[in-house]
Amino acid sequence: MTRTDGGAPAPVPWLTQEDYPVETYRIVDPDGSYDPAAVPDLSDDQLVDLYRWMRVEQRFAERMVNLQRRGEMGTIGSGRGHEASIVGSGYALEDDDWLLGMGREITAMFIQGVRMRDMILYWRGIEDASKYLAQHNCMIGISIGGHLPVVTGVAWGMDLTDTDAVTMAHFGDGATSTGASHEGMNFAGVLDAPAIFYCQNNQWAISVPFEKQTNARTLAQRALGYGLPGVRVDGNDVLAVYEAVRQARERARSGQPVLVEALTYRVDAHTTSDDPSSYREDEEVEEWRELDPIERYRGFLEAEGLWSDVDDDAIVDEIDAEFDAALEEANAFEHREAGALFEYVYEELPPRLAEQLDDLETLLEERPEFYDHVEQRPKG
Amino acid sequence: MADNNLTIVEAVNDALHVGMGADDRVVVFGEDVAESGGVFRATDDLKNTFGADRVVDTPISEIGIAGAAVGLGVFGLRPVAEIQFSGFLPIAFDQLVSQAARMRWRTRGEWTAPLVVRTPYGAGVRALEHHEESMEGAYAHVAGLKVVIPSTPHDTKGLLLSAIRDPDPVLFMEPKHVYRSFRGEVPEGDYTVPIGEAAVRREGEALTVVAWGSMVEKAETAIEELGVDAELVDLRTISPMDTRTVVESVKKTGRAVVVHEAHRTGGWGGEIVATINDEALMYLEAPVERVTGFDVPVPLLSMEDYYLPNPVRIAAGIERVLKY
Helix, strand or coil: HHHCCCCCCCCCCCCCCCCCCCCCEEECCCCCEEHHHHHHCCHHHHHHHHHHHHHHHHHHHHHHHHHHHHCCCCCCCCCCCCCCHHHHHHHCCCCCCEEEEEECCHHHHCCCCCCHHHHHHCCCCCHHHHHHHHHEEECCCCCCCHHHHHHHHHHHHHHCCCCCCCCCEECCCHHHHHHHHHHHHHHHHHCCCCEEEEEEEEEEEECEEEEHHHCCCEEEEEEEHHHEEEEEECCCCCHHHHHHHHHHHHHHHHHCCEEEEEEECCCCCCCCCHHHCCCCHHHHHHHHHHHHHHHHHHHHHHHEEEECHHCHHHHHHHHHHHHHHHHHHCCCCCCHHHHHHCCCCCCCCCHHHHHHHHHHHHHHHHHHHHHHHHHCCCCC | CEEECCCCHHHHHHHHHHHHHEEEEEEEEECCCCCCCCCCCCCHHHHHHCCCCCEEEEECHHHHHHHHHHHHHCCCCCCEECCCCHHHHHHHHHHHHHHHHHHHCCCCCCCCCCCEEEEECCCCCCHHHHHCCCHHHHHHHCCCCCECCCCHHHHHHHHHHHHHHHHCEEEEEEEEHHHHCCCEEECCCCCCCCCCCCCCEECCCEEEEEECCCCHHHHHHHHHHCCCCCCEEEEEEEEECCHHHHHHHHHHCCCCCEEEEEEEECCCCHHHHHHHHHHHHHCCCCCCCCEEECCCCCCCCCCCHHHHCCCHHHHHHHHHHCCC
């Protein structure tokens, strides 16, 4: 045989994403049916607790958006539609775990012990809030995707110090397009760091839909490229999310960082500064409203015979009362003087900064008209 | 030609329409620029007018946005990329420093990277963390990169059109605090304002005030409230700086105040003071004063008014220089 009669060259064994179908892990179907054997090992009280937390997420978002509309809150992103994804992921964490998020996982932080007052302070742009979050091993990182390498580092530290905990990153579909996210996940794989990369794929990054965010059909499949286990879970199925993250936690503790993609939908605007009517159809939003995670879970509780014990109105009243008390506390939060700007820049205030503070305080004293230009916003 | 009465952000939009209409090599891209018209509506209606091939929504990929602009520029197109907030610009910094600014130099002129990166900068709009920075001094530090900051609707349009046609990479920082604060006359159609030329906003003999972006309006307020005979120089281009206009003004007045909202240390004010010392030291009757942001992270929305230079701080600086 000569080289010229060979005909077609040998086929190149291309890898394509079509070769790797990604299943969606789900326990309770949208129509309410489920296999009782697949239900996570949770007590009746815990099952009801999951419902209560989802109501917290929903109600907190509503109250915060209302406050923003009245000028009593900064820009806020609602988690409407994400209740199962947020609560299921948070509920699977243990007390000593760390949670570094992006702002749309508020109730997961409440479950870690963060107080409602401090979340209100955060969205009012009061720096002290992040201090209180940190006291519960939580952080909100607004720079999209930028916290993923930090998550890897914290998890690495847990490994180096034999700390029995994991670090979870919460981020959105848009964040997976950042270089930082790729570096963070790949590096975690190299380090065998106990990290959970939990992506809420709500299918919209402000105005950019998922299919324009990436050519990948799922985000879970990215895990293969990093050499990590990955899964796509129905993010509107709180039990599936819980079980996926619970198992992810076990894997992470055994030195296997995990990527979990929770497929959900951003029912509300990106934030209170956004108007989605300019870029997406109402029909799509309505379709996803039909898939409401709280409704689905209510059906599950009914099927389990647990719903009759739930006093839904009382739950909401209790959440509202908690919110009212938290808001009152937030309104009463100590007035801060200009000097607060200079705190925590360094452990010790360098002389040059001390001079700047001194100049500012002198000026405020000599020229009180300075305060005409200061509005400590938003007012409570 | 007739004039329009536009805000700064409307002038950006107008310039992009004119620039894209005049040159089909111009491509606009960035996060949320196409379908929604941008989070500040700066790119409104561009996609409808020029089509989805030339107005493109990108993934959340600042490195990709800046780097692709370099590649497009090298290949002969005229990219105008948007970084949604200047607080996200540090992510793209490496592409600007290591690729954009060095392409002409690296290939000895064989390849160039004509590109514009537009970004709204500055505090005062009650935004979240990382949405309020002004780091023009850091970008001006990069050899091979031009840094432009307009302060009026007229200059915004003319400078952006110059930037689109500039043979070198231009970082175009837009003062979002005054995006919609006031309107100004903007000529219809095509015109340019040259990069590298400062503007004397008002002439005076008592002292020189140098400012740019959203600080120009505040400096004007301070000057008016004090009733001093100040000369106000709007730098307009941070780099390459029009040192001649600054130095000539200071030689005339003998006193100067530089105002910027960026941090004091390493801020562009230091470069301006050094330049004045280099070229007009013997004309000075007082040390040059800087009124700047403090050397602290830009605070969150509740305290940002303490950080930003305001007319009271600027007036105090002016008085110190006058009384010296």
